Structure formats: structure tokens, C-alpha cells
Amino acid sequence: MLPEVWSFLEIENGDLHDNACKMAAEARRAARIFNIAACGVIFGPCSSGALEELKWYGLHKIYLFPGEPPFSPEIIARSIHSATERLNPQFILFENNPSGSEVAARVAASLERGLISVCVEFESEDGEPLARKAVYEGKAHAVCSWAAPPPYLATIDSSALEDVKEKGRTEPEIVHEEVESGECLTGLLRKWEVGLSELDLSEARIVIGVGKGVGAEFMEAIDRLARSIKGVIGGSRIAVYNGLIPLERQVGTTGKWLNSDVYIAIGISGAPQHVMGIKEVKNIIAINLTKEAPIFRYAKLGIIGDLYEVVPELINLIEASSEEKP
Amino acid sequence: MRTVVCLKLIADPDIVEFDVTTEELGNIHTVLDPVDQYVLEEGLVLREKLGGEVIAVSVAPGAGDDILRDALLYGADRAIRLWHDDLRCADTWMVSQVIRESLDNIGFDLVLCGARSRDAGSALMVPALAHHLNIASATGIIDLEVGSDRKIIAHKKLTKGERETYSLELPAVLGIEEGINEPRYVAPFSRIYREGLRKKVEFLEVDITGLKGRQLVQNLRFTQFRPRVKVGIDISALSMQEKLKMMRGELGREKEELFEGSPEEAARKVLDKLREALK
Numbered sequence: 001m002l003p004e005v006w007s008f009l010e011i012e013n014g015d016l017h018d019n020a021c022k023m024a025a026e027a028r029r030a031a032r033i034f035n036i037a038a039c040g041v042i043f044g045p046c047s048s049g050a051l052e053e054l055k056w057y058g059l060h061k062i063y064l065f066p067g068e069p070p071f072s073p074e075i076i077a078r079s080i081h082s083a084t085e086r087l088n089p090q091f092i093l094f095e096n097n098p099s100g101s102e103v104a105a106r107v108a109a110s111l112e113r114g115l116i117s118v119c120v121e122f123e124s125e126d127g128e129p130l131a132r133k134a135v136y137e138g139k140a141h142a143v144c145s146w147a148a149p150p151p152y153l154a155t156i157d158s159s160a161l162e163d164v165k166e167k168g169r170t171e172p173e174i175v176h177e178e179v180e181s182g183e184c185l186t187g188l189l190r191k192w193e194v195g196l197s198e199l200d201l202s203e204a205r206i207v208i209g210v211g212k213g214v215g216a217e218f219m220e221a222i223d224r225l226a227r228s229i230k231g232v233i234g235g236s237r238i239a240v241y242n243g244l245i246p247l248e249r250q251v252g253t254t255g256k257w258l259n260s261d262v263y264i265a266i267g268i269s270g271a272p273q274h275v276m277g278i279k280e281v282k283n284i285i286a287i288n289l290t291k292e293a294p295i296f297r298y299a300k301l302g303i304i305g306d307l308y309e310v311v312p313e314l315i316n317l318i319e320a321s322s323e324e325k326p
Numbered sequence: 327m328r329t330v331v332c333l334k335l336i337a338d339p340d341i342v343e344f345d346v347t348t349e350e351l352g353n354i355h356t357v358l359d360p361v362d363q364y365v366l367e368e369g370l371v372l373r374e375k376l377g378g379e380v381i382a383v384s385v386a387p388g389a390g391d392d393i394l395r396d397a398l399l400y401g402a403d404r405a406i407r408l409w410h411d412d413l414r415c416a417d418t419w420m421v422s423q424v425i426r427e428s429l430d431n432i433g434f435d436l437v438l439c440g441a442r443s444r445d446a447g448s449a450l451m452v453p454a455l456a457h458h459l460n461i462a463s464a465t466g467i468i469d470l471e472v473g474s475d476r477k478i479i480a481h482k483k484l485t486k487g488e489r490e491t492y493s494l495e496l497p498a499v500l501g502i503e504e505g506i507n508e509p510r511y512v513a514p515f516s517r518i519y520r521e522g523l524r525k526k527v528e529f530l531e532v533d534i535t536g537l538k539g540r541q542l543v544q545n546l547r548f549t550q551f552r553p554r555v556k557v558g559i560d561i562s563a564l565s566m567q568e569k570l571k572m573m574r575g576e577l578g579r580e581k582e583e584l585f586e587g588s589p590e591e592a593a594r595k596v597l598d599k600l601r602e603a604l605k
Contacts, residue, residue: 072492077453098466098484101442105450107464109457114419114542117448121554130546136337136445139349141549148542160554180586185462188492189479194487203487206604229480229600262603264596283603285596301599304586313593321597 002037003090003150004060005030008080009040011069011195014047018056019095022161026056026093029164033122034129036060036090041083042170043076043179051174058166060173067179072188073099077106078180084111089151091129096155097280108153115148115153120160133157199232201249201256206231206264209251209278212238213267213289213307219244221311222266228318231264236274252277267307270295287311327378327472327496329399330434331369331402332425334359335386344550351548358393361440363509365502368549369438370401370510379403381432385413385421390426391527399522400512407430410532417543420444422454424532430486431458434497435476441466454502462494465501472496 007027010017023039031038037060045066054062065079067078080103090173092107094100096118108115120141121132128145131154135142146152194203201207207232210222226233232250235244251258252274263281270286270293278284278298286299287307296302303310337354345352369380382397382405384390394405408428413420429437443447449465454465468489470482476496481489483503512519553573555561564572585595 043585070490098482101449102453102465105448105453106457108450108542109453112419112542113449114417116543117446117450130548133446134551135548136339136342136351137447138551139339139342142446143546143549145544145546146542147540147544155495157451163553169568186464186492189491189493192489192491194489199487203485205486206600224488262600264600283599285599287596291584291586296582301415301595302582302584303592303596304584305589305592309589310592310596313589314596317593317597 002035002060004037004039004087005034005091005093006039006041006063006080006089006151006177008095008103009042009054010095010099011042011046011050014045014050016050018156019097019161020050021053021057022163023093023095024054025158025164026058026156026161028058028166030091030122031058031060033292034090035125037090039063041065041080043067043071043079055169055171056165058170061171061175062172063177064178065179071179072184072186072190073106074184074186075101075180076103076133077110078182079177080107081105081110082180083177084151091150091152091154092165094153094155096157097162101155104153104155111151111153112148112150113151113153114151116144116146117155119154120157121235122154138317194228196227196232201232201234201251202259204232204258204260206262207251207258207260207281208233209263209265209274210235210239210244211266211268211274212236212242214239214244216242216244218308218311221315224317225311225315228315229323231262234258236268236271253264265295265299267309268295269293270298327372327376328381328433329369329372329378329436329437329438330381330383330429330432331360331362331365332368332395332437332439332441332451333382333384333397334440334445335384335390335393336443338604339444344548346550349548352566356389356392358396359440359443359445360446361442361444361502361504362393364504364506365438365440366393366397366402367507368470368511371507372436375450376472376474378435381406382403383408383425383432383604385409385424385532387414394527395522398525398527399519400510401518401522403525404528404554405525408530408532412534413532415541415545417541417545418448418450418544419542420460420537420585421452422451423537424534426455426458427532427537428530429455435473436496436580437499439499439501441503449501452499455499459497459499461499463499463501464492464494467500468503468506470506 009020027038038060041063043065094104107108116131119131163324234249265286287293287303302319338357380402382402383406452465464480466482468482468483471479
């Protein structure tokens with residue numbers, strides 16, 4: 001039997017979390033490099049749709065830890081620890097986000113095994129597994145090796161992850177495991193979300209950017225748009241000068257650096273200082289009157305048109321479709 | 327209440343760079359890890375609220391005296407530097423054991439660390455210390471309340487505005503996130519500053535033979551930054567221009583779509599794109 005690489009797949013309300021698919025692909029990639037079998041580790045109830053989607057990633061086994069979420073990191077780490085002692089995986093991978101890295105660190109500490117964090121790539125040198133990790137926030141890479149025996153633990157840099165599906169579907173074997181119970185030193189009281197009005201720009205999922213093209217009288221409509229799509233309003237420096245947004249909502253080199261899924265640039269031409277702040281955004285949608293606006297070079301979708309016509313139309317559409325849904 | 331704050335000495339992250347000729351990190355100017363300013367401040371704030379003392383601890387070579395002296399000037403009661411020459415290439419696990427040994431001698435109610443250092447960023451210190459000491463821990467803390475009944479309520483920052491709230495009891499180890507407070511400014515020759523000038527940084531030679539610690543992770547070498555080669559791309563077949571694009575992470579990016587038409591159609595397109603992006 002091949003040794004295994006485990007990948008911790010996060011679940012949110014029964015569905016796969018943002019990067020869970022990418023972590024499954026990462027397990028497959030590591031499995032290919034070291035010639036071992038890829039496996040997934042899932043905590044909490046998992047919908048059949050999620051399991052169906054995971055079939056595209058060539059996983060060999062999926063370890064399911066059922067139970068009532070939310071799990072505290074301590075419980076997850078303890079469960080992985082005891083499963084590890086029984087099943088002896090070769091690698092355990094986590095995504096480098098706050099919850100993933102905490103679980104990874106707790107597992108590493110309790111197993112007394114090596115953890116290499118913020119890995120960008122795995123290599124194999126003379127049969128020894130090596131990991132390449134970013135230090136000083138990516139100014140250089142360090143090549144590290146695990147000095148302790150397996151399991152080798154690692155957290156993977158989110159920006160290195162990619163969603164690569166296999167050519168065909170495979171049927172992973174589902175293994176049910178037990179969640180460890182017992183007294184915790186740290187109790188998880190509750191999970192909650194910060195309200196939209198207090199949410200920091202760098203944490204928001206959807207950001208609406210306003211620029212010179214937007215007049216003060218139009219901000220009411222922008223507010224309505226933001227509320228209907230649960231977005232946060234930011235903007236360029238001109239918008240701050242015009243008093244449309246407060247200074248801490250400025251996006252760009254002298255303001256906030258975004259990391260959101262969607263950025264809707266409304267009436268922004270795209271000065272380099274502003275574009276620097278949005279280069280990590282996954283989808284940029286730009287609405288601008290001028291065809292030559294530099295922002296269109298960075299946008300996934302560019303709308304050449306009058307924002308005073310497009311935005312009200314967009315609000316109508318969204319409000320109409322949200323009424324349909326329930 | 328006795329609070330121990332762990333400070334880390336790192337190369338200034340703003341100016342450090344990889345030196346291609348020597349294949350080592352160059353332009354190293356040691357400073358206090360930026361997150362540890364918040365750690366020290368949180369210790370001082372807790373002392374103001376609950377009384378007790380703040381002790382700064384750092385595992386660092388001689389240059390570490392500077393950051394510890396600064397901690398004294400900011401108002402820490404004691405500052406202790408721990409070092410042994412064999413610790414130069416130590417990993418987090420070794421360092422956590424060194425701190426643990428010293429904590430036994432110092433005594434503590436609460437230990438504060440940075441959640442994630444700016445250089446290696448392994449975020450391992452808090453769970454490792456909690457494991458050695460067998461006490462409660464939480465990391466990534468953005469908001470903290472310590473009651474007089476030795477109970478702690480701590481809020482952890484996750485991504486995208488999500489938060490988790492933990493309850494734990496002293497003694498505990500906490501990992502502090504940047505932005506939990508506003509580090510103070512201590513005016514030169516103010517009362518606190520002058521009192522700090524009178525204190526001395528203590529030095530403890532660490533006895534490593536007693537530590538069971540082998541290294542768990544070994545740092546072999548430093549190399550230049552290089553983004554991961556995406557699946558299905560053959561580097562040797564790329565032109566120079568495409569290679570540069572790859573370095574910037576732009577290769578294989580979808581072609582942008584420009585749309586010009588009636589507002590209704592445009593709005594429909596934006597909505598479709600939004601749905602697709604959030605799926």
C-alpha cells in the first residue's frame with residue numbers, strides 16, 4: 001500500500017470552503033511529486049454535492065470526521081493527531097490561512113513533528129523531500145527539509161494554490177473517523193461575522209470602488225448597490241478629496257491593498273497608484289465612459305458606458321432577482 | 327498579574343533583500359518584529375488595568391539588547407535576553423523549549439507572543455509553548471478582555487470578516503495579531519523613559535544540553551523568489567516576454583472582455599460576472 005498525503009479540506013455549512021478544491025488539487029500534486037496516494041480530511045457534515053465535486057481531483061480516500069460544527073482548532077488537532085498515530089500518513093497539508101495554520105501548528109506540537117509553513121513548492125532531492133517556503137513575505141525563498149521522521153507537516157501559501165481538475169472522475173473511498181471529545185483548555189464560544197459597515201476593506205469579499213466619475217449626489221445609489229450585493233465601498237484618492245468616502249476607505253499605494261474576490265470600479269480611470277492596490281483582486285469589473293481608460297487593461301469585464309445609466313439598471317436587476325429567489 | 331511578553335529580533339523586513347552574488351540574505355539591519363510592538367503594548371495595557379508586572383523576554387544574540395532596552399524604556403519592568411551560540415540556526419521548536427525553560431524560572435500568569443512573525447511566519451510558537459507548558463492557548467487574537475476572575479475572552483481574526491470567540495482561563499499563552507491596540511509613544515526623558523534608563527537588560531546563558539530538542543525543521547539554503555510554475559506550462563518553450571509575464575504572475579490570465587452596448591445589457595453582463603465570480 002502506498003503511503004498517503006493528507007490534505008485538510010475546510011467545509012462551511014456543508015459546502016466546500018473557498019480553497020478546499022485547490023487544496024485537494026494540491027494533495028494530488030504532492031502525491032505525484034513523491035509518488036504517494038492523495039487523501040482528503042474533512043470535518044463536519046459534508047453535502048453530497050461537495051463530495052461529488054471532489055471526485056474530479058483524483059483523491060484516493062476521504063477521511064470524514066462527522067460531528068456538529070463549529071469545531072475548535074484544539075478538537076480538530078486532537079482528532080487528526082489520534083488518526084495520524086493509527087494510520088501513519090507521510091504528509092499532512094493545510095492551507096496557510098488563520099484557521100489552517102493554527103490547526104497545523106497544534107498538530108505539529110502535539111506530534112512533535114516538523115512543520116514548514118507558507119510552502120510554495122515541494123521538491124525531491126536525492127530521495128529526500130524538500131519544501132520551498134517564502135520568507136520575509138516573499139522577498140526570498142528558503143529551502144527547508146524535515147529533520148524529524150514522518151508525518152511531514154506543511155502549510156501551503158494560498159497564492160500558490162491552483163484549481164487543477166483531473167481528466168476523469170475517480171471514486172474516492174470514504175472512511176469514517178471519530179472526532180475526539182473531552183475537555184478542552186480553550187473553549188470556542190461562538191463564530192460570528194463583522195458587520196458590513198465595520199468591515200475593513202482588506203477583508204471584504206466584494207468591494208465597490210468609486211472615482212472621479214461619480215458625483216456626490218450619486219453616492220446614495222452606490223450605497224444601495226453595496227447593500228444589495230453585500231459589498232463595501234472604497235475608492236480612489238480623488239473620491240477621498242471629493243468627500244465621497246473617508247480616508248481609511250482609500251484603495252491604492254497610500255491606502256488599502258485589497259485581496260477581495262470582486263472589485264467593481266465605477267468611474268475610475270485606473271491610475272497606476274490605484275491599480276497597485278487592486279492587483280491581488282481576482283475579478284475586476286470596470287464601468288467607464290472612456291474606451292482608453294487604463295483600468296480596462298486589468299479588468300476581467302469592462303463596460304464602456306455611462307455609469308449613471310448602468311448602475312441604476314444593475315440595482316434594478318439585482319433587487320428584482322433577489323425578490324424572485326425566496 | 328505577571329505577564330511575559332516574547333519579543334523577536336528579525337532583519338528589517340522593509341529593506342532586507344536576497345543577495346544574488348553570495349546567495350544569502352543581505353542588507354540585514356536587525357529590528358524588533360513589527361507585530362511585537364503590539365504584543366508589548368498589550369502587556370503594558372493589561373498591567374495598567376490589572377496591576378502586576380511586565381517582563382520582556384527574547385532569544386537573541388547581542389543585538390537583541392537593543393530591542394529589550396527599548397522595551398524597558400516603554401515601561402517593561404524587567405527584560406531578559408536568553409542566548410547560546412548553538413541557537414544560531416535553531417528552529418521554532420528549539421526556541422520554544424528555551425523559552426519554556428526560562429518561564430519556569432521567571433514564573434508567569436500570561437504569556438503573550440506575536441501570532442505570526444514577519445520573517446519566517448510559521449505561527450508555531452504559541453501552540454508549541456502551550457504544548458510544553460500544558461496550558462490553554464489561542465492565537466490570532468484581535469481583541470482581548472482579561473477579567474479580574476482570571477477568565478479571558480479572546481476574539482480571533484479569520485479571513486473575510488469572520489471572527490471566532492474563545493473563552494479560556496489563566497495561565498494561558500496568547501498570540502497577538504497586529505492592530506489589537508495602538509502602540510504608545512513614550513516621550514524622551516518623560517518619567518517612564520527615565521525610569522527605564524535606570525534598569526538593566528539581564529542576560530541568561532542557556533544550557534542546551536538539557537533540552538531534548540533535536541531540530542524538527544532544517545533550513546538548508548536561501549534562494550531567489552520564484553513563483554510556482556503553473557501546471558501545463560513548458561518553461562523552455564516560452565519567449566522572454568512570456569517569461570517576464572510569468573514572473574509577474576500574469577501568464578495564462580484570461581483575456582479581458584470589453585463590452586459596449588445598452589445599459590440593460592451591460593447591467594445583465596455585470597450581474598452574470600458577479601454570480602460567476604462568487605460561485
